[in-house]
Amino acid sequence: MIKISRCSFVRKARDDRLTDRAAVVGLGYVGIPLACCLAQSGVEVTGIDIDDSRVDAIRRGENPLKGEEPGLSELLREVVTKKLLAATKDYSCLGNVDAIFVCVDTPINRKKEPVYDNLLSAVKHVGRNMRKGVLVSIESTIAPATMKTKILKVLEKESGLKAGKDFYLAHCPERVMPGKLLYNLVNLDRIIGGFDEKSAEVAERWYARFVKGKLHKTDMTTAEVVKTVENAYRDVQIAFANEVGLICEVLGLDAFEVRRLVNTSPYRDMHLPGAGVGGHCLPKDPWLLVYGGRKSHPSLMPTARAINDRMPVHMVELVSEAFREAGLRMSKGKIVTILGYSFLENSGDTRNSPAKVIVRLLSDKVTLRIHDPYVLDTENLGITKDLEAALRDSDCAVLVTKHRAYSEFGLGRMASLMRHRILVDGRNAFDKSEAIKLGFVYRGIGKG
Ligand SMILES: NC(=O)c1ccc[n+]([C@@H]2O[C@H](COP(=O)([O-])OP(=O)(O)OC[C@H]3O[C@@H](n4cnc5c(N)ncnc54)[C@H](O)[C@@H]3O)[C@@H](O)[C@H]2O)c1
Structure with missing residues (x-):
């Protein structure tokens, strides 16, 4: 044939x-x-x-x-x-x-x-x-x-x-x-x-x-602006939530409870603070808008980008703080398990993932293990899908992506596998008081 x-x-x-x-x-x-x-x-x-x-x-x-x-x-x-x-x-x-x-x-x-x-x-x-x-x-x-x-x-x-x-x-x-x-x-x-x-x-x-x-007809330039504004708007809102998260951390407050109460007021829709913004679109589209409108010298969107870009760096600061509180020194003899390498929960998309920054900043300080149920290890980082193996004898777990697998696995099982109990939660995935009851030294974005 x-x-x-x-x-x-x-x-x-x-x-x-x-x-x-x-x-x-x-x-x-x-x-x-x-x-x-x-x-x-x-x-x-x-x-x-x-x-x-x-x-x-x-x-x-x-x-x-x-x-x-x-x-x-x-x-x-x-x-x-x-x-x-x-x-x-x-x-x-x-x-x-x-x-x-x-x-x-x-x-x-x-x-x-x-x-x-x-x-x-x-x-x-x-x-x-x-x-x-x-x-x-x-x-x-x-x-x-x-x-x-x-x-x-x-x-x-x-x-x-x-x-x-x-x-x-x-x-x-x-x-x-x-x-x-x-x-x-x-x-x-x-x-x-x-x-x-x-x-x-x-x-x-x-x-x-x-x-x-619905299909909304308009001209080409308006369509370009609408798309980039949609994502820039979201990025700015996330940056605001992240800034509130950082404020709550120094005030000893829970930014997620603050958010819940703020959102009881009409016309408020505060976003969630977190370990960083990734993906192909959100870290890029505000810059496309800024580029297109550069003659107006935009400043809010670049500032929001800087705040969001700094969140993974702050995650590493939380890891250092938690090690200090646990009385441990960060060294190659210590194992840190990164939970989640993709930028989005239950997805294998790693583009601009905050986990990449965290891994880069921690890799010469400690021994890293990276777990992700969805990501293919195309960069030869040793990413595993075996969560038990990733946590066994680990000294610290750093949750970057809120994959369903982590809440299903549960804190108790994590605690029983780890050599030291340090938890840095970048997505409010676990209950802080349960973690502390289980003996974890706990740090979390927006959790003072
Ligand atoms: N990923 C999203 O969720 C999303 C959402 C909305 C808009 N967008 C936008 O849509 C566009 C595409 O995004 P994506 O996520 O699908 O990207 P992608 O990287 O997943 O896919 C792009 C594809 O284009 C191919 N390609 C590159 N140059 C080519 C060429 N000259 N000829 C033929 N194929 C070529 C690449 O090989 C790749 O397979 C981007 O502008 C992005 O900002 C993406």
Whole structure:
């Protein structure tokens, strides 16, 4: 039997096809669920990525994303089996699709400025391969004005086509979150920023295939600002909670009880203090907003970022304090067990995880063991999934990520395994008084 690749299949069937076709460029946390939902709605989807392992996994019908993602692995297997989703590294398929969704990563550099190498490379390929009449929707998070000053220009230059006349262009930023990828994609409202009204309408029709939430049409720059503001707002609120947490620690108070009581007042929604903010988005998106609005010299968001970035450093200060109180010296002879390496509970996503900073700062002071039930040990750090082994004869447990596994395991079992009982709780995962009753020297973020 001759094997027909999706590309040649698409070319062959171009004129007598009955179904719509779409391409999703960038098969990560955003692109995979999007490709699956489009395919589930009956669209023939080709996913494009430069990463062999992601393309190969999807071809096998396997979900390359780790962590708990309800329904995603099953849906991916189903749409690949039904031949509604294929994956490739070859951009030439773009010439035969009706809509192209760009979902590549958009990191920042050390100077906190956007790095668009991946995005612009993807957009160049899109421009070179797309045909007239196609919708190009950029889902990646970008700094305000990037659509107009970069994406539009590259697409028009590479394609020789004019936006609004020859093709439709929109910025439809994603609101997914690891652990809730499918749920958020389908159920949350969506902002559709069109190059013009017609582009917004065309994009709206595509998203209406699988989004149950409301679709709000606007212009591209407003959509860019809305997305970055959403995350910057959250980051500032977390920084506020962290600052309250630090104040409560020096006042000998419990910031979580303070928060509970504050939130009994109407229109207050104080966030939770914690060991730090991670993930691909929250530590980055405020800087994209600041970059886009740099002429106004923003200062609150950079300050919030500094507070949140310092929380893992403060965790290490709490470890030192707890060792001192226990009458122990931090040395290579002492074992510290890091509980959780991903940035988010019950997820395997380690991007910008506060645990990385904590591990880096502690690694030359003590012997570290790292436990995480979801993270693959791709950096050869010796991350184990065996919680008992990680805690046996350990001198100190440092909880960074509130994985369900830790509360299920319980403090009593932890206490019975450890050589010394020191607990630093970065997420209010355990009850302080129970820990003290069990003989732990206890420190916690926001716990005075
Ligand atoms: N992760 C989230 O929860 C989330 C939520 C909302 C928005 N976003 C935004 O969505 C975008 C994508 O985020 P993500 O988390 O999916 O990133 P990711 O790193 O998981 O996935 C990006 C994918 O793009 C691929 N890629 C890079 N350059 C490419 C190119 N030139 N051609 C084809 N593929 C290429 C990478 O190999 C990778 O598989 C970012 O802008 C991010 O800020 C992410």
